[in-house]
Amino acid sequence: MLAAQAGNRLEIQAVNLAARALGLKPGVAVADARAWVPQVIVVALDPAADAADLKRLADWTTRFSPLVTIDGADGLMLDIAGCAHLWGSEARMLADLDRHMRAFGLTHRSAIADTIGAAWAAARFGAGSNQIVPHGQQKIALLDLPPPALRLPEELCAQLQRLGLKRVADLCALPRAALARRFGAVVMDRLDQALGRQDETLSPLLPPPQCYVRMDFAEPITQRADIDRALDLLLKRLTEALGPHESGPRKLDLSCYRLDGETQRLSIGTARASLDAAHLFRLFEEKLDLLRPDDGFEAMRLSGREMEKLRAQQRDFEAGGAVSHDLAPLIDRLSNRLGEDAVHRFETRESHIPERAVRRLPPLAESPRLHWPKASQRPVRLLPHPEPIEAVAPIPDDPPVQFRWRHVLHRVRAAEGPERIAPEWWLPGEEDAEIRDYYRVEDAEGRRFWLYRAGLYQATPAPRWFLHGMFG
Amino acid sequence: MNARIDLAQLRQRIACIPALRTDQRAPASALSTGLASVDAYLHDAVVPLGAVHEIAGHAGDEEQGAAGAGFLALSLKANATAGWIVWVTQDADLYAPGLAAFGLDLRRLILVSARRDAEVCWALEEALRSRSLSAVIGEVGVLTLNATRRLQLAAEQAGIPCFLLRRWRTQELAQRQRAQPIAAVSRWRVVPLLHPRLPDQALATLPELGPAHWRLDLWRCRNAAAASWIMEFDHADEQRVTAFPVPVAAALADRPIPATPAAEAEAGRATATLLRFG
Numbered sequence: 199m200l201a202a203q204a205g206n207r208l209e210i211q212a213v214n215l216a217a218r219a220l221g222l223k224p225g226v227a228v229a230d231a232r233a234w235v236p237q238v239i240v241v242a243l244d245p246a247a248d249a250a251d252l253k254r255l256a257d258w259t260t261r262f263s264p265l266v267t268i269d270g271a272d273g274l275m276l277d278i279a280g281c282a283h284l285w286g287s288e289a290r291m292l293a294d295l296d297r298h299m300r301a302f303g304l305t306h307r308s309a310i311a312d313t314i315g316a317a318w319a320a321a322r323f324g325a326g327s328n329q330i331v332p333h334g335q336q337k338i339a340l341l342d343l344p345p346p347a348l349r350l351p352e353e354l355c356a357q358l359q360r361l362g363l364k365r366v367a368d369l370c371a372l373p374r375a376a377l378a379r380r381f382g383a384v385v386m387d388r389l390d391q392a393l394g395r396q397d398e399t400l401s402p403l404l405p406p407p408q409c410y411v412r413m414d415f416a417e418p419i420t421q422r423a424d425i426d427r428a429l430d431l432l433l434k435r436l437t438e439a440l441g442p443h444e445s446g447p448r449k450l451d452l453s454c455y456r457l458d459g460e461t462q463r464l465s466i467g468t469a470r471a472s473l474d475a476a477h478l479f480r481l482f483e484e485k486l487d488l489l490r491p492d493d494g495f496e497a498m499r500l501s502g503r504e505m506e507k508l509r510a511q512q513r514d515f516e517a518g519g520a521v522s523h524d525l526a527p528l529i530d531r532l533s534n535r536l537g538e539d540a541v542h543r544f545e546t547r548e549s550h551i552p553e554r555a556v557r558r559l560p561p562l563a564e565s566p567r568l569h570w571p572k573a574s575q576r577p578v579r580l581l582p583h584p585e586p587i588e589a590v591a592p593i594p595d596d597p598p599v600q601f602r603w604r605h606v607l608h609r610v611r612a613a614e615g616p617e618r619i620a621p622e623w624w625l626p627g628e629e630d631a632e633i634r635d636y637y638r639v640e641d642a643e644g645r646r647f648w649l650y651r652a653g654l655y656q657a658t659p660a661p662r663w664f665l666h667g668m669f670g
Numbered sequence: 671m672n673a674r675i676d677l678a679q680l681r682q683r684i685a686c687i688p689a690l691r692t693d694q695r696a697p698a699s700a701l702s703t704g705l706a707s708v709d710a711y712l713h714d715a716v717v718p719l720g721a722v723h724e725i726a727g728h729a730g731d732e733e734q735g736a737a738g739a740g741f742l743a744l745s746l747k748a749n750a751t752a753g754w755i756v757w758v759t760q761d762a763d764l765y766a767p768g769l770a771a772f773g774l775d776l777r778r779l780i781l782v783s784a785r786r787d788a789e790v791c792w793a794l795e796e797a798l799r800s801r802s803l804s805a806v807i808g809e810v811g812v813l814t815l816n817a818t819r820r821l822q823l824a825a826e827q828a829g830i831p832c833f834l835l836r837r838w839r840t841q842e843l844a845q846r847q848r849a850q851p852i853a854a855v856s857r858w859r860v861v862p863l864l865h866p867r868l869p870d871q872a873l874a875t876l877p878e879l880g881p882a883h884w885r886l887d888l889w890r891c892r893n894a895a896a897a898s899w900i901m902e903f904d905h906a907d908e909q910r911v912t913a914f915p916v917p918v919a920a921a922l923a924d925r926p927i928p929a930t931p932a933a934e935a936e937a938g939r940a941t942a943t944l945l946r947f948g
Contacts, residue, residue, distance in 0.1 A: 524802060525754060525780070525800075525802050527800065528756075528796060528797060528800035528802060528803075529780075531796055532782055532793055532796060532797075535789075535792070536782065536783065536784055536785075536789060536793065537783075540782055540783045540784070541780060541781070541782050541783075542780075542781050542783075543776075543779065543780055543781065544766035544776050544779065544781070546766075552765075552767075555766075555767060556765070556766045556767070558781075561780050565777065566776075566777060568766075568770065568776050568777060570766070570767040570770060575771065576765060576767035576768045576771060577736070577765055577768045578736050578739045578740045578743070578764070578765060578768035578769060578772070579734050579735075579736045579739065579763045579764065579765060579768070580763055580764075580765035580768070581763055582761075582762055582763060596876075597876060599876070606730075610876060611864065611865075611876070611877075612865060612876055612877045612878060612879050612880070613876040613878075613879070614878050614879050638879055639876075639879075640864070640865060640879055642864070643730060643862065643864070644861075644862035644863045644864040644865070644883065645730065645731060645736075645737075645862050646862065646879065646882065667765060667768070668731075668734050668736035669736060669740070669768070669882065670736050670737050670738075670739060670740020670741065670743075670768070670772065670882065670884075670903075
């Protein structure tokens with residue numbers, strides 16, 4: 199029995215079957231329940247843990263369909279269109295779900311129907327669990343159910359109850375216009391959705407894949423060699439299936455369903471759509487060590503997203519034809535291991551502020567624009583953040599004669615400047631930025647630095663100096 | 671004259687031996703820097719292009735490796751005229767406009783950021799094995815002999831240069847690592863020099879910078895003796911002649927490395943001063 203604080207008393211929130219048989223039900227005060235059944239076990243309700251568990255269960259149910267969404271605090275909705283044949287029939291799919299749920303020790307109710315509304319009603323209010331509403335017969339299934347089965351707001355249900363509309367059939371009997379006028383459009387909408395007169399779609403938890411292949415194992419697999427072989431087969435099946443379409447995914451997710459209900463997921467991305475099974479395998483290979491099979495995986499699913507047309511160049515590469523200077527496989531391997539944004543190219547950004555004059559581009563972007571003003575000399579190294587230095591500049595608007603940076607004193611032997619760079623005050627957050635006067639200086643060892651003084655020169659407070667870069 | 675030609679041929683053949691490759695297309699290409707007198711020396715010595723080349727800074731610049739990066743940008747123009755270049759970094763401080771000033775074609779440059787020295791080596795090896803590049807560069811601190819051997823093998827097979835730009839976090843680390851043996855065919859040191867100008871006088875204002883001066887030390891090389899050059903690079907001139915991307919850098923002296931650091935510095939300064947008046 200689960201309990202939670204409601205107002206100033208502890209109330210029962212949920213009960214198990216045994217407690218229900220004894221007449222305990224949600225809404226009863228815990229004190230009353232204890233008086234009634236002294237041996238009752240009360241556990242505090244933990245909504246966060248429940249939500250997390252539900253999320254895990256949702257992850258696990260992606261083995262039935264990629265389109266899963268969480269419904270309220272205690273429900274899951276799956277769009278199984280086109281998935282049931284993998285189990286033979288809807289009934290066998292439902293039986294498989296039932297078997298697993300029992301194995302997890304979960305009490306559940308489930309139903310399959312043509313529409314979200316009908317399935318929801320049948321699962322929560324239908325007679326018995328594991329109900330399948332036959333195709334096109336939502337209306338028959340719904341007629342005898344109470345109005346809350348239509349997913350109506352609570353106060354509306356209470357109102358309907360008071361008016362004696364106790365079944366969906368009573369609602370159906372009323373003229374539509376009157377119903378909408380009296381109770382608002384929501385009643386008609388929900389009714390239409392449940393009966394399939396109005397379309398409704400799930401918004402899935404994970405981005406829906408555009409293609410996927412799956413594999414069930416007669417015996418759970420634990421060995422790395424078996425996982426390798428399964429992945430290899432999945433990749434071959436996926437790439438063969440996609441070959442004729444001349445398109446491939448840029449993101450691939452491998453979901454491994456563990457015997458205990460946990461789902462482990464690995465993802466890879468490619469710089470460009472690829473159907474080279476060997477290359478994709480190599481990308482996954484590095485991450486396979488992250489899988490923890492424990493008792494073994496009973497199913498694996500490989501799904502692809504972000505489909506893209508294959509480019510002709512790539513097919514040459516696969517066919518082992520002319521030697522192609524195809525960078526994509528290298529970029530994939532590098533970004534797969536070092537991070538998605540680890541590989542990039544430079545492009546000019548229109549800005550006078552040195553640190554903003556360069557933009558990072560994805561590595562395979564078409565011809566980046568590169569044109570920095572030639573007139574101004576720029577260092578080879580630019581510190582990501584200008585570092586404050588102690589500088590001595592005797593004359594206003596002159597370069598410093600010496601400065602201390604990272605505890606080392608540098609005597610300036612030659613200098614050029616200033617080059618004044620004004621802040622881009624029109625950008626948000628730049629309103630208070632200061633003018634910078636940049637100097638190129640050479641120290642006594644011949645090293646050349648790029649320094650600047652922040653703000654216009656003034657005697658007090660002492661001007662602040664920064665080191666921003668190093669010339670070659 | 672004849673003897674000289676024979677000697678060159680002999681050197682070419684010897685250069686093929688360590689690789690022990692079945693295809694004898696190497697050494698079709700030799701390492702070059704884009705500086706005439708340095709290249710002549712490298713060509714005579716048959717320093718292969720497809721190998722590991724180390725470039726280190728001097729004391730004080732070991733953390734930033736700014737001069738090394740500049741020299742690399744300059745020499746990549748000569749070593750990798752076409753094709754992709756991969757530059758693996760650990761700190762995001764490479765500045766594109768500065769590199770462009772040295773004539774490096776940034777359209778062909780791909781940056782890879784790694785987090786550790788070992789990751790840099792891994793990325794370099796992957797890049798060398800991909801066979802779709804013309805040069806790879808890695809900014810790396812601590813190196814093991816084995817790691818560099820792997821890179822050397824991969825570079826030999828790929829036939830493209832693998833430049834290791836050394837960057838050390840601390841001076842202490844630099845001292846320990848600087849002379850450590852690594853499997854590099856050539857090891858370079860780029861040292862900024864004071865611009866040759868009149869000795870200190872009580873000038874009212876600081877003089878202008880003028881062209882950058884570096885001393886280039888080839889302090890270890892598989893097929894040749896150590897050598898040093900002084901080179902000059904004028905940012906302003908490079909910018910003026912953008913239509914002809916020819917480096918304005920010039921090797922000005924070609925002489926053996928002096929015995930002691932003090933003498934070395936003295937020699938450097940002497941040559942540099944000569945420049946000014948000569």
